[in-house]
Structures are given as C-alpha cells and as structure tokens.
Amino acid sequence: MQVTMTVNGTEVTRDVEPRLLLVHFLRETLGLTGTHWGCDTSNCGTCVVLVDGEPVKSCTALAAMTDGHEVRTVEGLAQGAAGGGTLDPVQQGFMEEHGLQCGFCTPGMMLTARALLDREPDPDEATIREAISGQICRCTGYATIVRSIQWAAAHPAAAPTEQEVVA
Amino acid sequence: MTTVQERSPMPQEREPNPALTDPSRPIGFGRVQRKEDPRFVRGKGRYLDDVVLPGMLHGAVLRSPMAHARLVSIDTTEALAHPKVHAVITGKDLEGLNLAWAPTLSADVQAVLATDKVRFQGQEVAFVVAEDRYSARDALELIDVEYEELPVVIDARRALDPGAAVIRDDKEGQTDNHIFDWEAGDKAETDAVFARADVVVRQEVVYPRVHPAPMETCGAIADYDPIDGKLTLYETTQAPHAHRTLYAMVAGIPEHKIRVIAGDIGGGFGNKVGIYPGYVCAIVGSIVTGKPVKWVEDRSENLMSTSFARDYIMKGEVAATRDGKILAVRTHVLADHGAFNATAQPTKYPAGFFSIFTGSYDLEAAHCSVTGVYTNKAPGGVAYACSFRVTEAVYLVERMVDVLAQELEMDPAELRLANFIRPEQFPYKNKTGWEYDSGDYEPALRMCMEQIGYADLRREQAEKRARGELMGIGVSFFTETVGAGPRKHMDIVGLGMNDGAEVRVHPTGKAVVRISVQTQGQGHETTFAQIVGEELGIPTEDIEVVHGDTDQTPFGLGTYGSRSTPVSGGAVALAARKVREKAKAIAAAMLETRPEDLEWEKGRFYVKGDPSAAKTISEIALGAHGTVELPEGVDGNLDAEVTYDPPNLTFPFGAYICVVDVDPGTGKVKVRRFVAVDDCGTRINPMIVEGQIHGGLADGVGMALMEFIGFDEQGNCLGGSFMDYLIPTAMEVPDWETGYTVTPSPHHPIGAKGIGESATVGSPPAVVNAVVDALAPFGVTHLDMPCTPARVWAAMQGRPTPPI
Numbered sequence A: 001m002q003v004t005m006t007v008n009g010t011e012v013t014r015d016v017e018p019r020l021l022l023v024h025f026l027r028e029t030l031g032l033t034g035t036h037w038g039c040d041t042s043n044c045g046t047c048v049v050l051v052d053g054e055p056v057k058s059c060t061a062l063a064a065m066t067d068g069h070e071v072r073t074v075e076g077l078a079q080g081a082a083g084g085g086t087l088d089p090v091q092q093g094f095m096e097e098h099g100l101q102c103g104f105c106t107p108g109m110m111l112t113a114r115a116l117l118d119r120e121p122d123p124d125e126a127t128i129r130e131a132i133s134g135q136i137c138r139c140t141g142y143a144t145i146v147r148s149i150q151w152a153a154a155h156p157a158a159a160p161t162e163q164e165v166v167a
Numbered sequence B: 001m002t003t004v005q006e007r008s009p010m011p012q013e014r015e016p017n018p019a020l021t022d023p024s025r026p027i028g029f030g031r032v033q034r035k036e037d038p039r040f041v042r043g044k045g046r047y048l049d050d051v052v053l054p055g056m057l058h059g060a061v062l063r064s065p066m067a068h069a070r071l072v073s074i075d076t077t078e079a080l081a082h083p084k085v086h087a088v089i090t091g092k093d094l095e096g097l098n099l100a101w102a103p104t105l106s107a108d109v110q111a112v113l114a115t116d117k118v119r120f121q122g123q124e125v126a127f128v129v130a131e132d133r134y135s136a137r138d139a140l141e142l143i144d145v146e147y148e149e150l151p152v153v154i155d156a157r158r159a160l161d162p163g164a165a166v167i168r169d170d171k172e173g174q175t176d177n178h179i180f181d182w183e184a185g186d187k188a189e190t191d192a193v194f195a196r197a198d199v200v201v202r203q204e205v206v207y208p209r210v211h212p213a214p215m216e217t218c219g220a221i222a223d224y225d226p227i228d229g230k231l232t233l234y235e236t237t238q239a240p241h242a243h244r245t246l247y248a249m250v251a252g253i254p255e256h257k258i259r260v261i262a263g264d265i266g267g268g269f270g271n272k273v274g275i276y277p278g279y280v281c282a283i284v285g286s287i288v289t290g291k292p293v294k295w296v297e298d299r300s301e302n303l304m305s306t307s308f309a310r311d312y313i314m315k316g317e318v319a320a321t322r323d324g325k326i327l328a329v330r331t332h333v334l335a336d337h338g339a340f341n342a343t344a345q346p347t348k349y350p351a352g353f354f355s356i357f358t359g360s361y362d363l364e365a366a367h368c369s370v371t372g373v374y375t376n377k378a379p380g381g382v383a384y385a386c387s388f389r390v391t392e393a394v395y396l397v398e399r400m401v402d403v404l405a406q407e408l409e410m411d412p413a414e415l416r417l418a419n420f421i422r423p424e425q426f427p428y429k430n431k432t433g434w435e436y437d438s439g440d441y442e443p444a445l446r447m448c449m450e451q452i453g454y455a456d457l458r459r460e461q462a463e464k465r466a467r468g469e470l471m472g473i474g475v476s477f478f479t480e481t482v483g484a485g486p487r488k489h490m491d492i493v494g495l496g497m498n499d500g501a502e503v504r505v506h507p508t509g510k511a512v513v514r515i516s517v518q519t520q521g522q523g524h525e526t527t528f529a530q531i532v533g534e535e536l537g538i539p540t541e542d543i544e545v546v547h548g549d550t551d552q553t554p555f556g557l558g559t560y561g562s563r564s565t566p567v568s569g570g571a572v573a574l575a576a577r578k579v580r581e582k583a584k585a586i587a588a589a590m591l592e593t594r595p596e597d598l599e600w601e602k603g604r605f606y607v608k609g610d611p612s613a614a615k616t617i618s619e620i621a622l623g624a625h626g627t628v629e630l631p632e633g634v635d636g637n638l639d640a641e642v643t644y645d646p647p648n649l650t651f652p653f654g655a656y657i658c659v660v661d662v663d664p665g666t667g668k669v670k671v672r673r674f675v676a677v678d679d680c681g682t683r684i685n686p687m688i689v690e691g692q693i694h695g696g697l698a699d700g701v702g703m704a705l706m707e708f709i710g711f712d713e714q715g716n717c718l719g720g721s722f723m724d725y726l727i728p729t730a731m732e733v734p735d736w737e738t739g740y741t742v743t744p745s746p747h748h749p750i751g752a753k754g755i756g757e758s759a760t761v762g763s764p765p766a767v768v769n770a771v772v773d774a775l776a777p778f779g780v781t782h783l784d785m786p787c788t789p790a791r792v793w794a795a796m797q798g799r800p801t802p803p804i
Helices: A022-029 A089-096 A106-119 A125-131 A143-154 B037-041 B077-081 B091-096 B133-140 B187-196 B240-251 B277-289 B299-305 B390-408 B412-419 B441-452 B454-466 B524-536 B564-591 B617-625 B686-705 B758-774 B789-796
Strands: A002-007 A010-015 A048-051 A054-057 A070-072 B057-063 B069-075 B085-090 B101-103 B109-111 B124-130 B144-149 B178-185 B199-210 B219-225 B230-235 B258-261 B293-296 B308-320 B326-336 B365-373 B470-479 B499-505 B511-515 B543-546 B598-601 B604-607 B610-616 B639-644 B653-662 B669-679 B737-740
Touching (some): A089 A106, A089 A143, A089 B037, A106 A143, A125 A143, B057 B133, B057 B277, B057 B299, B085 B091, B085 B133, B101 B240, B124 B277, B187 B308, B187 B326, B187 B365, B219 B277, B230 B240, B240 B277, B308 B390, B326 B390, B390 B412, B390 B470, B390 B758, B412 B441, B412 B470, B441 B470, B441 B669, B441 B737, B499 B524, B499 B564, B499 B617, B511 B564, B564 B604, B564 B610, B564 B617, B564 B639, B610 B617, B653 B758, B669 B686, B669 B758, B686 B737, B686 B758
Parallel strands (some): B057 B293, B230 B258, B326 B365, B511 B543, B669 B737
Antiparallel strands (some): A048 A054, B057 B124, B085 B124, B178 B365, B199 B308, B219 B230, B219 B293, B308 B326, B499 B639, B598 B604, B653 B669
C-alpha cells in the first residue's frame, strides 16, 4: 500500500507492507536510524517520535496509521543544516546536564521533552517525571534527564554554548 | 664539497601554547561535557542495528517453548520453501561444521543450536536467514519441531535431589546436576569463633535472578568474505578482542582474518560480555549464503536467553559479642547457574569475587562455601554490574549486619562504625585472602549520616511509629572489588586480564589514543582523553580516542567488572608517561641541555631556573617528527604503547542511606530520599562519575523493589517481557543526593579505583534494610527481594512470602 506523510517537514510517499511498523518505516525505509527500538511490548519508549506534536511509541503504530500526518524524529530537532545546525534547547540541555550515557533512550526522551515544553514551558519536577514515565533509561537514574529538561526550560532560546569548565 | 642541509623552519620562537591558558579548551581532569554527546543528541549514533551492508540478509532464531524436552524431529521443508528464505540452519547442520556446541567462559559447553534436548525455555533450536526481518520471523512459524517433554528442575534447592532429572546428560560421567563446590577462608578457625561467640544470628538471604536488560538488545552482523577468508563481525560486545580470540579458537578462522567491530553500544551492564548462539548463527549464515547476515534479538529473547544475573541462595551467619563487636561471618551458597555454566569470570574464581563477603569490617575469621548447580533456566550469572559477584557478597553482609543490629538492639549505623577496618590497617588483608588497597571508611559514613540528617530522621521515625505510620531508614556500607586483574591470579579462558593502550602525538601536537576497552555509555572517549591530557597537557578536544575495532586497537580484555579505568586507565596513563619521557629527551636536544636539567609543568618542559627556556608538547611533537637531531636511542615519533598488568585490584567504597515510606494499606514502598557518598579514588570527570552512580542507584531500587526473573513449575519464564520484568521509571526513583571522599589507590598510576558498578553493588541492601526497618514494628527481620507490595503486605500480616 502507499503511504504519504510529512517527516521532519518533508513530504514522503512510499509503498509499504500494511503491517510495517512506523519504527521500521522510519529506520529502514527512510534510513532515519536516530529512532531506536527497545522492546516488544510498548513499555520502554525508546522508539518515541512526535506525531502531530504528540509523543507516540512508533513500535506500536503502523506506518499506515500515520498516513497524512506529521512525524517528527530526533533528526528533526536541530534547526538548520542537515547533520548539524543549531541544537534545540532540549538537545543542549541533555549535553549540559549529562542527561545521556549510552544514548539509546535519548532520542525518545528528548522528543517527549520537546512536546512537554511546547505544551508547558516551565514544568515542575513532578510534571517532568510524569511526562517521561512511559520511557525507560537504564543508565542515568533519571535525575540528570530531569535536570536536562529543566535546563531546556530555563534556556528556551539556547544557542550552542561553550563547554562548561569546572576544574 | 660541502652539503648544506636544509632545515625547515622550526617553531623555536613561539609564545607558550595558548591552549594551556585557554579556559574554553580544558585540559585533564575536571567536569567537561562528553565528546560522544554531539552525535547522540542528533540521533547520529551508530548502533548495531543502524548498520546496513550491501546485500545484507536478516536472521531470526527459533526458540524452545519448553524448559526441558527431547528433540524428536525438526522439519524445515516449509520454511525453506518460503520465497524470501535463503537458509534454515539446525543443530544437525552445525554438527557437520563441528559448531553445534561451543565452549563457555567457564570450562563448560553450550549448545549453539539444540541437537539432543532443549534445556531451558527460549533455548536456540533453529536459525532462519531471509531477505528481511519480517520474512525471517514469518519463516520461524513454518518450522515444525516435535518435542518429547521431560521433567524439569526449576528450584535450585531441589536440583541435587536423588530423583532430579539430569539436565546435562550430554556431559560424559555427569549423573546429577552438580557443577562445582568451592570455598574460601578457614573453616575450622571460623567454626571455633562461632562456638565461643556470645551472639550468633542466622538468616537465609536470596538474591533473586535478575537481568541487566540494556535498552539495546544483543545482536551481530557477520560479513564473511570467501575470497580473502576474512570475517568482519559487527557485534554488541563489551569485549571485542576477547571475542575475536575465542572465535578464532572455536570456529577455526585464523585470528588475523577476524575483525570485530563494536560501534556505539546501547548499554551493556555485563549483558554483552558473553558470546551468544545468535552471533555464531549469524557467522554460519553469512558463510552459507555468501552475504552479510544481521541478527538482532527482540526483548523477550534478551530477557529469556541471554545472561541473567545473581540467583544466589545464601545462608548467612554472623558471630558477635553482646556489645556489638563482629567476630566472624560464614555462609553456604547455593548458586543457580542455569542449564549451561556460562558465567564470565576469572578462571580460578567459580563464584567470582564472592569471598569478599567480609565487607568493610575487621573480622577474626570468615568462611564461605559455594555449590553450583544446573537448572532448566537460561545460562549466565555474572552480569548486571555485579563486579564478579561482589553484589551478592555486599548484599549478604550488609543485610546480615542489620539482622545483627536488630538482634542486639543497636543502631545499624553505629554498629557499622564500631566494626570498620581502621585507616591505619590498610593495606588490609582480609580473612579470605584479599588485600584491600586503601580506605577510610568512617568519614564516608559520617558524611552520609550528616548529609541525610540521620539523627533527625530517627526522631521522625519514632514519632511516626507512635502514630502507626511506616517509615524506614536503611544503611549500607560497601567495599567494592574491581579492576581485574593481576595476570598471575586472573585470566578468562587462559587470557590474562590485562589491557593495552597506545598513545600517538601527531606532528601538530594533537593526539590519538587507542584502547582495548569498549564504552557502552561510560564516556571513554572523554575520560581517556582527559587522562592523556592530564599527563601531557594536551586539551581534551585535541585527543581522539579510538576503541571498539580489533583492527585498530591493541589487545585487551574489555569493559566489565568496572575494569576500564583501573586497568585500561592505568595503561593509558603509563603510555602517556612514556611519551612524556620521550618528549623530555627530545626537548633537551631542542633546548641544548640535559634531560635532568628540565622540569615538567602541564604541557611543557622548561630549563630549571629559566622558565622562559621551554618547549611545549606541540613544539616537541613537531621536533620529534621533524628534523631535530634526536638523542641516541630515541626514534622520530612521539608514540608509546603499554600493556598494563595491575599489581592488585582496587577497592572503591561508599556509604549509602535510604529513606522509605510504606503504605500500610497496600504495602507499596516509596523511596523518599537516597544519599550516596562514594569514594572511587581520583575522580577524572566528576560529572561522569556522578552519572555512573545515579544509574547504579536506580538499579538498586529496581532490584530491591521490582526486578525479578521468575519461573513457574513447568519452567516457563515469568519475566520475559518489560510488561513482567519491571524496571524503575522516573516515578519510582527519587532525586539522588550524592557526596564523595577521595582516597586514592596507592598502586594505580593515577590513583583511580573505578566507579561503574559501585552503586549497583551498594544500593540494594540500603533499600531492603530500609524496608525491613519500616516493618520492624511487625516483628519482621528480613524480606527477600523484590520487596513488592504483595510481599511487604504479606510480611505485615505475618504470612509467608508470596512468589513476587
């Protein structure tokens, strides 16, 4: 079957098997491997992308279900030039506050954070924790992810900054 | 005729290296952002499943639905007829290649694909290679396997019963499910101390089966080139070099024709140390089809078949005086190793470093014995940040000290303070033969108590108890045992546990460091650059760290057991120092003086008494590669290579206190606060150190309250998905509070001890001690993990512990 959707601002049309999961459509059909896959049961949230601005677990959606919708992946977070550009404050926040270690859950966490901040620019800690509660991180123990999102909230127009140095 | 040798212009009249004074270009130790982050936050990491090779096929494993059954027949006809299937491989096919069984890391063998029986639910039975991952899965459904069910052995306590089914009848002479007996310490001496002690407390303590469950599951892409006979193997591995050697030994492919590439790894925690059947199948699939074959397990496969952790049933005993002097500890452990003994630990240590169970205390005697048994469960055992079973050891002793405190009606923190090994006793030789390198325990525990407000919390608890509210305060103090290890004591399948490192300073003063260990999120690309920078005065951003590719890095055993900094970090520091010595000789030649007349300050050598006569490391690098007349015996580069054999292990330590509130109506435990004071010696990057601790603390809360791989009586795995194997989310863990002391390791080149697993080791007893403390009014003295609401509530009613 044919599906047409907007991915990171660009309209794409592809022939796919009806059973193709959105996560595999993004990763394998479009080659956007920043979206990861981590479980079979919609528990881990590694695969979260934004569909029309809302966080969706892309392992639990068919590509066909997003036909006609807008999908945003981690590759669409930074503004400007492909592969670089100006980082979203959320991306900058994760680097500033050590919100990532192995980096595997990070794209999903950042997209959920983006959706949260779009809806609620200055969330408190409890709200942040609840927002990311559908997602698992095995490395960070979450506190630095919370701080990363707080950093992004405090720097809504962040540009890349110099490395912080505390000897 | 006179020849005039032309010399290129040398940078002799330059300002001091600006990098040394530029705060935006940090050098050496300190908090800096990670070099790996820019690619990860852009979704540009390169994890195994992101790699796509031309013509690549996809593999999938058919697994046994039964825990113990004889294989009667396998019919692959229909699967082979699937239009997108290229190959179906069974155990019989592997027998022809002598690959049906592979050696484990513990002198046992493990079935790659079953030939005679299946021995645990989820065991590998057949491998399909197809054009895409969906077709490969479809074809699994077309394979018809007939099984003849056999009695199962699930409870390790029944594994040695006379009538128990013999799981490993493939092993010649094996007539029961016994694997090994092992002991440490002096039994007679320990028994004598117990016989004369005022007080003896006993408690059976179970460390249940759990799973590391990294967010990225395990996988491999095998790409065999039949023309030059070279196998390129992309793998989710924590130990690329060890894997290469083992494949050479097992598969008969010469070692120089194997290249193992470990790209970005989405978490390891010990899950990615071993060689799994799926990897071998991918290799065979590539050889058979002539194309690259990718195999990536799904989450259920990961939880059901790859390396589990723990599963120790420990009978703990402590002997003490009535006034609280701990005299001796002893224990017998029943160790459930599953269907194949595939634990990854040093050869001489079948129970890992469990004998460190004397903990942080100065004892008169100690003895432990461990019996390993086979059961119809997945193999594994050493994983999940366990530091080769120090997790089990620390959990046992820290739980037992609390049992003793309750018996003596003493404060658990005070009891610990009264029994610590004292600072002047280091290096301290414990009663099971370990030599603790350094430690200063009391300040760490006092700092932790101060930070959490221990006395106030005890007052609050007393008031709440009077009102019937359940609040618990749990203390734990751990000594870790990491950095394996000295080659005279430690090897894995005959490979000494050392690591190599190579430092090359390029002509322009930038550097590359090649290491044998493999990051899975620990930030090696940053911290190893910082170590070199600290030694050579080169900015972190000017140092590239290369790892995860056996064709590009020196040999070494890899990242697990918190050994990267203690072993590989030592290698890197020493290689950098060799470079510095060489730089000194070259600088002396450039400054026309003797090396002994030079002083080093970070980044440059200067003439004693004349700091203006100096050469920076980049000037020296250019000189080394340029036309400077080199001193005798010095060749024209600024490179060095070191393989580091650590003289001893390192012994990080820490004090943890956890506060919980228990809902009296439901038994639900809420972790209110957690303070962790860690000492890992020298701290290379405090941000990364703290991150490692945070992650381990979440592990501890998970294991104490939620995580559990259980089985029913038929051997069905009850923890085979994230719906059943519960991992903490941001809702179940508090905002961690941390502190630190610094007691450097006296034998490590930079005094660093390692931090990767401290919190996973130290935190579970703090949480469980807090839960038991909360339930003390009900007469509860112990509760086994995970302390689920059902178990807590049953304990409050005085009922037996439910399964979970």
